[in-house]
Amino acid sequence: MLNIAKDALKMGLVLLVICVIAAGALAYVYSVTQVIIDKNELEAEKKKRQDVLTAAVRFEEKDVEGKKYVTGYDTENKIVGSIYKTAPKGYSGPIKITVGVAPDNSVTAVVITKLDQTETPGLGTNVTKPKFLGQFKGKKGNELKLKKDSGTIDAITAATISSRAVSNGIKNGWEQYIKDMGEKK
Amino acid sequence: MISNDMTWYMIILSALLINNIVLIRFLALCSFFGVSNKLETSIGMGMAVIFVMAIASSASWILWTYLLLPLKLEFLRTATFILVIAALVQLIEMYLRKAMPALYQAMGIYLPLITTNCAVLAVALLIIDYNLGFLNSLIYTIAVAVGYTLAIILFAGIRERINIAPIPEFLKGYPIIFITASLMSMAFLGFSHLFGL
Amino acid sequence: MNRWQVFTNGILKENPVLILVIGLCPTLAVSGSANDAFGMGLAATFVLIASNILISAVRKWTPDQIRIPIFIIIISTFVTIVDYTMHAADPVLYANLGVFVPLIVVNCIILGRAEAFAYKNDVFSSILDGIGMGIGFTLTVTTLGAVREIIGNGTVTLLNYELLNLGEGFKPALIFILPPGAFLVMGFLMAFNRLLIKRKG
Numbered sequence: 001m002l003n004i005a006k007d008a009l010k011m012g013l014v015l016l017v018i019c020v021i022a023a024g025a026l027a028y029v030y031s032v033t034q035v036i037i038d039k040n041e042l043e044a045e046k047k048k049r050q051d052v053l054t055a056a057v058r059f060e061e062k063d064v065e066g067k068k069y070v071t072g073y074d075t076e077n078k079i080v081g082s083i084y085k086t087a088p089k090g091y092s093g094p095i096k097i098t099v100g101v102a103p104d105n106s107v108t109a110v111v112i113t114k115l116d117q118t119e120t121p122g123l124g125t126n127v128t129k130p131k132f133l134g135q136f137k138g139k140k141g142n143e144l145k146l147k148k149d150s151g152t153i154d155a156i157t158a159a160t161i162s163s164r165a166v167s168n169g170i171k172n173g174w175e176q177y178i179k180d181m182g183e184k185k
Numbered sequence: 186m187i188s189n190d191m192t193w194y195m196i197i198l199s200a201l202l203i204n205n206i207v208l209i210r211f212l213a214l215c216s217f218f219g220v221s222n223k224l225e226t227s228i229g230m231g232m233a234v235i236f237v238m239a240i241a242s243s244a245s246w247i248l249w250t251y252l253l254l255p256l257k258l259e260f261l262r263t264a265t266f267i268l269v270i271a272a273l274v275q276l277i278e279m280y281l282r283k284a285m286p287a288l289y290q291a292m293g294i295y296l297p298l299i300t301t302n303c304a305v306l307a308v309a310l311l312i313i314d315y316n317l318g319f320l321n322s323l324i325y326t327i328a329v330a331v332g333y334t335l336a337i338i339l340f341a342g343i344r345e346r347i348n349i350a351p352i353p354e355f356l357k358g359y360p361i362i363f364i365t366a367s368l369m370s371m372a373f374l375g376f377s378h379l380f381g382l
Numbered sequence: 383m384n385r386w387q388v389f390t391n392g393i394l395k396e397n398p399v400l401i402l403v404i405g406l407c408p409t410l411a412v413s414g415s416a417n418d419a420f421g422m423g424l425a426a427t428f429v430l431i432a433s434n435i436l437i438s439a440v441r442k443w444t445p446d447q448i449r450i451p452i453f454i455i456i457i458s459t460f461v462t463i464v465d466y467t468m469h470a471a472d473p474v475l476y477a478n479l480g481v482f483v484p485l486i487v488v489n490c491i492i493l494g495r496a497e498a499f500a501y502k503n504d505v506f507s508s509i510l511d512g513i514g515m516g517i518g519f520t521l522t523v524t525t526l527g528a529v530r531e532i533i534g535n536g537t538v539t540l541l542n543y544e545l546l547n548l549g550e551g552f553k554p555a556l557i558f559i560l561p562p563g564a565f566l567v568m569g570f571l572m573a574f575n576r577l578l579i580k581r582k583g
Contacts (some may be wrong), residue, residue, distance in 0.1 A: 363569030
């Protein structure tokens with residue numbers, strides 16, 4: 001009887017020691033990597049802003065009726081454009097889109113990184129490629145829709161759902177942007 | 186992708202057919218190929234998985250929401266969940282043997298196999314990733330498990346036919362089974378984007 | 383078994399995926415591209431070697447009755463370390479592998495080697511076993527990934543470098559990077575491996 005109790009105590013102790021060491025190691029790794037993970041996300045966000053408004057050197061965040069917009073300024077403190085974000089539902093989840101708009105309300109550039117979407121590899125993921133996204137440059141209003149929907153954008157072959165989600169998302173976001181920001185210019 | 190704003194039947198459809206855990210999401214493959222050689226064993230395994238998965242998911246959801254999150258111990262998630270599942274399987278086995286011998290006879294031998302069934306841990310992790318509420322988690326978990334059962338029973342039916350079919354020597358055994366699974370997966374791929382899911 | 387045999391065992395004769403048919407879930411799920419597959423291979427190999435070392439080192443102090451929970455704690459600790467490190471080092475790879483990173487913990491290869499090898503052998507042999515099995519796993523997954531990526535997408539990427547691109551003229555057979563392609567290529571890879579072993583006698 002005493003032996004069983006002793007064995008159980010020993011086992012409990014061994015397990016406890018291992019658990020404590022494991023938890024300690026994990027807490028350490030977590031604290032180190034979390035800093036890097038947060039920094040990566042922040043930098044990815046900064047890069048996206050810079051990519052859609054290449055001429056901007058300074059960005060300012062603005063809240064307009066609960067929605068977040070970012071305005072970019074150049075070295076002479078002149079507005080070079082604004083950025084809006086939209087996340088329409090794609091084929092297999094939301095697609096996060098960052099769009100830059102010039103002062104004349106045309107789109108300057110659109111960025112979707114690989115991390116912003118979960119579309120089918122090889123098909124829907126092609127919406128992240130410049131060949132597709134480049135088409136939006138300089139366009140506004142209904143031009144931002146797919147050709148199939150009487151716009152000007154070529155859809156990606158065999159990935160109409162993802163293409164349509166992106167173009168409609170950009171267009172709806174653009175209309176919202178004009179409504180929120182247009183008259184305040 | 187499952188979210189809280191989906192209705193219960195959308196969650197069920199998505200988990201059962203469109204994102205079938207075995208044929209589309211590639212989980213629980215070891216047991217899918219391992220015990221599907223007979224229809225009878227497949228049914229037993231399927232029932233055991235539904236049972237264990239429902240209990241394990243609920244337990245890990247409660248642990249996550251009321252223990253790990255408030256204490257900021259997110260990094261212990263994987264370790265906690267796998268230990269909970271292993272312990273639960275043991276407890277269920279002991280309980281069934283004592284209290285329900287008939288049920289134990291039917292699915293007892295499959296229980297130890299479930300600890301290493303990655304689908305159980307995967308679902309426990311996914312309901313956290315998807316931020317589901319408790320009821321939605323339970324619905325999702327059961328639908329996933331039923332999806333597993335559906336796939337393994339269908340597959341067992343086909344395998345019983347394969348066993349008596351003439352097959353080229355170099356494809357006998359596992360190769361032909363994988364090719365069959367590929368065709369089944371293709372059939373399930375046909376469900377994709379049903380109802381915009 | 384001499385040291386060399388311990389090492390090569392996992393690559394050929396007891397290749398975990400092709401011969402023992404374990405560790406299938408990650409193998410099939412992440413082999414849509416050679417890059418993801420190789421990342422998964424490396425992650426699993428790291429966990430395998432690290433847990434083999436630790437389990438072998440503490441095997442004399444491990445009470446027999448509770449060895450499995452101890453293995454699980456050790457393995458899941460290393461898996462979580464890999465999880466956070468990968469998230470910090472390569473967010474895109476981390477997003478592609480998704481839930482399969484924490485799922486390394488239930489990869490039968492790792493618990494299997496802990497129980498069958500590391501718990502019974504010295505640290506050095508356990509390292510060799512871990513490296514051998516890891517190479518066997520990584521090689522198989524990466525091959526599977528490369529085949530699927532060439533046919534299904536016309537490219538091969540490794541360590542985020544594009545090694546091969548068949549260009550615009552190539553019309554890829556998309557089914558190969560979709561789920562059915564994984565089962566299909568796996569079936570033929572197994573058949574091919576069998577022919578190879580047979581020819582060798």
